[in-house]
Amino acid sequence: MAIKETTKAALEKKIRAAMAELERDGIRITNSIVREKVKTGSFRDISPIVKAIRAEKEVKAKAESQVPDMPEEIAELATAIWEGAYRCADEVAAAERQAHAKEIKELKIELADKENEVTIVESEMDEAMSRADNAEAKIVEQDLAIQGLKILVASLEGRLQGRADGSATQESNADDRQKAVVADLPGQQDMFDSSGEAPSAIASTA
16 A cells, blocks of 8 residues: 555654554564554555664664774773783782792601601610510510429429438338347347447447
8 A cells, every 4th residue: 555645754753653662662563563553554665664673773782782892002001901910910829839839848848757757666666566575585485494493393302302201211121120130139138228229339230
């Protein structure tokens, strides 16, 4: 349907107003809704205008959201600031790294000293345990030797006691035999003293 009462420019103005109102109301813009709003024009007339307005809005929105290139002077200044900040941070980090490296080195030395002390203590403990074992072995050996000596002494005492008992028995038997021999001699009964012992002369003669 050809435009009769309004020109194309007037129709575009109405379409822009309708689209703005629809955007404010949050209504999705379509050719049908726009045509209903403007109440004039055909789809053939409205569609190209709606499309052109949409493209225009997209270009404008893109231009507004796009960040322009940084001016050369500002870029150089920002680069200098960044380099200075980086060098400062790197110097601080380097100092911290050196401090950490020194601390780690000192800790390693301390650890080595502690390990050496532990080794010495362990060696001393091993020597003390060895001496204790040797002393214990000697005590056991001495106990065994003492037991052996006790057994030997008891054996010797038993032998000596046996010999003493045997000698006493032999002497008693000899005295009895001597008395019997003397008693058999005629007229010799009075030769014994009151204790029953023979005089020493007769004993010697016999």
